[in-house]
Amino acid sequence: NAGVTQTPKFRILKIGQSMTLQCTQDMNHNYMYWYRQDPGMGLKLIYYSVGAGITDKGEVPNGYNVSRSTTEDFPLRLELAAPSQTSVYFCASSYSKPGEETQYFGPGTRLLVL
Amino acid sequence: AQSVTQLGSHVSVSEGALVLLRCNYSSSVPPYLFWYVQYPNQGLQLLLKYTSAATLVKGINGFEAEFKKSETSFHLTKPSAHMSDAAEYFCAVSESHTGGFKTIFGAGTRLFVKA
Numbered sequence: 001n002a003g004v005t006q007t008p009k010f011r012i013l014k015i016g017q018s019m020t021l022q023c024t025q026d027m028n029h030n031y032m033y034w035y036r037q038d039p040g041m042g043l044k045l046i047y048y049s050v051g052a053g054i055t056d057k058g059e060v061p062n063g064y065n066v067s068r069s070t071t072e073d074f075p076l077r078l079e080l081a082a083p084s085q086t087s088v089y090f091c092a093s094s095y096s097k098p099g100e101e102t103q104y105f106g107p108g109t110r111l112l113v114l
Numbered sequence: 115a116q117s118v119t120q121l122g123s124h125v126s127v128s129e130g131a132l133v134l135l136r137c138n139y140s141s142s143v144p145p146y147l148f149w150y151v152q153y154p155n156q157g158l159q160l161l162l163k164y165t166s167a168a169t170l171v172k173g174i175n176g177f178e179a180e181f182k183k184s185e186t187s188f189h190l191t192k193p194s195a196h197m198s199d200a201a202e203y204f205c206a207v208s209e210s211h212t213g214g215f216k217t218i219f220g221a222g223t224r225l226f227v228k229a
Contacts, residue, residue, distance in 0.1 A: 004157070035219075040123060040221055040222070041221060042118075042204060042219040042220050042221040042222055043158075043204070043219040044219075045217070090157055090158070092157075092158075102148075102160045102163065103158075103160075103217070105150075105157030105158040105159070106157050107155070107156055107157045108155075108156070108157055
């Protein structure tokens with residue numbers, strides 16, 4: 001199992017550009033999540049999905065969009081990049097809702113918006 | 115709303131010394147509690163979790179944490195630090211609520227280990 005994979009590892013964007021952060025998991029997990037990690041702030045949930053075709057907003061969804069057409073993939077879309085979106089983005093998955101279920105994290109995508 | 119407080123953004127210990135990383139949560143209902151570790155340029159990995167079984171939870175790499183309801187704490191300890199323990203540690207709380215779930219992460223504590 002590769003677990004949770006993310007691409008790209010690092011990207012520089014200009015203000016106003018768009019991009020898609022890719023996330024794939026091969027563990028047949030129902031739940032998938034996107035977090036952003038800012039220094040000294042911990043992780044903030046952007047969007048999550050409880051299964052293919054079902055997504056919902058997290059704590060900080062503004063400026064982002066997601067889709068979940070398959071169980072394996074959960075891409076995150078930035079339409080108009082802004083400097084405030086400079087962060088490290090982590091995708092995660094779990095078999096069921098994270099009460100006692102462990103979340104498995106990808107290695108992260110470091111995004112710099114200039 | 116649930117919150118997680120990790121006391122100390124940086125902790126420095128000598129190799130072989132006790133490691134103590136503090137975590138307090140705000141909830142009147144016992145939640146699910148986790149400690150995750152993040153090594154440089156990697157994602158988070160589960161260290162241990164509390165799910166209302168034993169209050170003393172043992173995790174990987176010699177770490178353990180004790181759930182104390184009266185103190186709303188879930189501090190992480192390791193008797194003897196190793197250089198390889200240098201990383202950032204996150205405490206997290208997960209609770210179910212109407213309409214879904216919520217996992218709240220603390221701000222993290224970076225552990226430095228001195229030779």
